[in-house]
Amino acid sequence: MSQLRLYDYVASANCYKVRLLLAQLKRPYERIPVDIFAGETLTDDYAAKNPMRTTPVLEDEDGRFLPESNAILLYLADSTPFLPSEAFERAQVVRWLIYEQTDVIPTMGGLRFRLLVGRLAASDDDAIRRKQGGEEVLRLLDDHLAQHEFFVGERYSVADVGIYGYVHVAGEAGIDMQPYENLRAWLERVQRQPGYMNDLEPYPPNAAPGAGRSLYD
Numbered sequence: 001m002s003q004l005r006l007y008d009y010v011a012s013a014n015c016y017k018v019r020l021l022l023a024q025l026k027r028p029y030e031r032i033p034v035d036i037f038a039g040e041t042l043t044d045d046y047a048a049k050n051p052m053r054t055t056p057v058l059e060d061e062d063g064r065f066l067p068e069s070n071a072i073l074l075y076l077a078d079s080t081p082f083l084p085s086e087a088f089e090r091a092q093v094v095r096w097l098i099y100e101q102t103d104v105i106p107t108m109g110g111l112r113f114r115l116l117v118g119r120l121a122a123s124d125d126d127a128i129r130r131k132q133g134g135e136e137v138l139r140l141l142d143d144h145l146a147q148h149e150f151f152v153g154e155r156y157s158v159a160d161v162g163i164y165g166y167v168h169v170a171g172e173a174g175i176d177m178q179p180y181e182n183l184r185a186w187l188e189r190v191q192r193q194p195g196y197m198n199d200l201e202p203y204p205p206n207a208a209p210g211a212g213r214s215l216y217d
């Protein structure tokens with residue numbers, strides 16, 4: 001059995017979601033920094049771990065590689081209080097983690113990255129489209145939280161960890177959070193959970209267009 005390892009990019013909220021859960025589970029792990037803008041995901045060695053060439057990737061104690069942040073959350077949360085054992089509630093967690101990937105990331109997640117590193121200007125059509133999409137997503141999430149303390153089963157789970165990743169930095173995507181009162185209260189509830197930490201770092205200069213080599217260039 002080897003040690004749990006996380007192939008990790010420090011400025012990625014997809015990676016931060018996993019780091020947050022690992023901290024809350026108090027699971028020791030080795031953090032392996034991957035500089036995605038220095039071309040480190042473009043090597044054959046990295047493709048052998050993850051053919052999609054994305055971060056995060058978890059290497060478990062048996063030496064098996066698992067890409068996809070939300071798959072990693074589900075795997076790590078198995079048999080813990082962070083994942084309901086009842087089938088319907090468990091499926092609801094999966095439902096929110098799918099929504100996070102299909103709707104949260106392409107809107108506010110993609111917009112935040114592109115604005116912060118200068119790959120889009122706020123006035124670009126693509127930025128406006130992503131911002132409008134982000135506001136629709138936040139409205140849907142806020143409406144859900146008008147009736148619920150947490151996304152599933154009235155208790156904190158990996159559904160909350162997954163959605164928190166990019167929603168807590170929606171302001172950096174130029175989105176005004178003021179209208180989303182329930183979401184703002186939920187963000188504070190998440191931040192009060194035992195073991196909560198935030199080690200998401202700013203994008204480094206090599207994330208700017210033309211400054212590095214990555215899947216985005």
Ligand SMILES: N[C@@H](CCC(=O)N[C@@H](CS)C(=O)NCC(=O)O)C(=O)O
Pocket residue numbers: 009012013014015036037041042053054055056067068069070101214215216
């Ligand atoms: N669906 C994937 C998306 C992961 C993803 O896009 N990761 C970005 C950082 S947030 C990345 O590693 N990109 C690799 C590259 O640009 O070379 C997940 O949730 O893990």
